Amino acid sequence: MSVNPDRPAEITPEELAAQTALYAPFTQAVRELVDATIRTTVDPATIRTAQAEVEAITARLREEQLEGSLGAHFGHGRARQPWGNTVVGLRNPVAPPLRPVPAGDREGEVHAEVVLGAAYEGPPGLVHGGVSSLLLDQILGTAAAAAGKPGMTAYLNLTYRRPTPLGPLRVEGWVDRSEGHKTWARGHVVGPDGPTVEAEGLFVLPRWARELLARRGDAEAPPAFE
Numbered sequence: 757m758s759v760n761p762d763r764p765a766e767i768t769p770e771e772l773a774a775q776t777a778l779y780a781p782f783t784q785a786v787r788e789l790v791d792a793t794i795r796t797t798v799d800p801a802t803i804r805t806a807q808a809e810v811e812a813i814t815a816r817l818r819e820e821q822l823e824g825s826l827g828a829h830f831g832h833g834r835a836r837q838p839w840g841n842t843v844v845g846l847r848n849p850v851a852p853p854l855r856p857v858p859a860g861d862r863e864g865e866v867h868a869e870v871v872l873g874a875a876y877e878g879p880p881g882l883v884h885g886g887v888s889s890l891l892l893d894q895i896l897g898t899a900a901a902a903a904g905k906p907g908m909t910a911y912l913n914l915t916y917r918r919p920t921p922l923g924p925l926r927v928e929g930w931v932d933r934s935e936g937h938k939t940w941a942r943g944h945v946v947g948p949d950g951p952t953v954e955a956e957g958l959f960v961l962p963r964w965a966r967e968l969l970a971r972r973g974d975a976e977a978p979p980a981f982e
């Protein structure tokens with residue numbers, strides 16, 4: 757399927773399912789490659805051979821590609837697929853990926869189970885603090901959107917209570933309160949021994965989006981920010 761970056765593609769649910777079935781396993785295979793690249797102990801000749809093979813695959817994929825990033829090119833109406841997103845993107849091997857689902861009973865509450873491997877290491881054996889921030893920015897933003905109050909991060913305050921081990925983790929976010937176009941959200945990363953990193957952030961529906969909605973008289977349907 758070709759992609760026009762200026763005009764998001766309308767695709768049917770069947771096409772969406774086909775694209776998902778094609779790209780999700782491909783992206784996961786590249787994630788596995790990253791993990792194997794970090795952890796392999798094979799001999800130098802095998803590394804050089806693998807490098808040539810990876811370079812050949814990269815050249816083949818570049819035979820046809822977008823000018824810029826993936827954006828939100830696919831979907832139905834306003835339900836765009838954030839497939840390039842660095843946290844949740846279906847086509848982004850850098851994304852762990854996080855898969856937030858509605859949970860709990862707080863406003864906008866979403867949870868995501870995730871396993872962070874060697875690619876997300878900061879201190880030895882531990883998750884990089886910036887990665888925890890990345891996940892929390894997304895989950896708090898998703899909570900705001902799930903509450904019907906999407907916005908861009910104006911600030912994000914983090915408290916690192918204790919080290920976060922690599923491995924299985926849960927990330928939780930929910931809305932604390934909102935005033936018009938401003939929504940304050942909270943969340944945390946939960947490890948095997950409880951919460952490790954806590955976050956509090958402000959998400960603002962930007963002025964340009966407020967003006968767009970006012971022109972459309974469409975305050976019930978804010979645009980997506982993913």
Ligand SMILES: CCCCCCCCCCCC(=O)SCCNC(=O)CCNC(=O)[C@H](O)C(C)(C)COP(=O)(O)OP(=O)(O)OC[C@H]1O[C@@H](n2cnc3c(N)ncnc32)[C@H](O)[C@@H]1OP(=O)(O)O
Pocket residue numbers: 893894895896897898901906907908909910911938958960961962963964979980981982
């Ligand atoms: C379905 C979808 C799924 C969506 C799922 C979504 C998941 C997304 C998760 C990822 C989120 C991101 O990473 S977003 C990317 C990272 N963030 C950014 O790049 C944002 C960059 N900053 C900006 O674009 C802007 O500064 C904004 C949008 C934050 C504010 O712009 P604005 O709206 O034009 O500005 P303005 O009118 O002055 O501000 C609006 C109100 O917010 C207040 N305000 C603004 N910044 C701050 C601040 N740091 N601290 C306190 N208050 C602030 C102002 O005082 C004002 O209050 P009042 O006077 O009106 O009371």
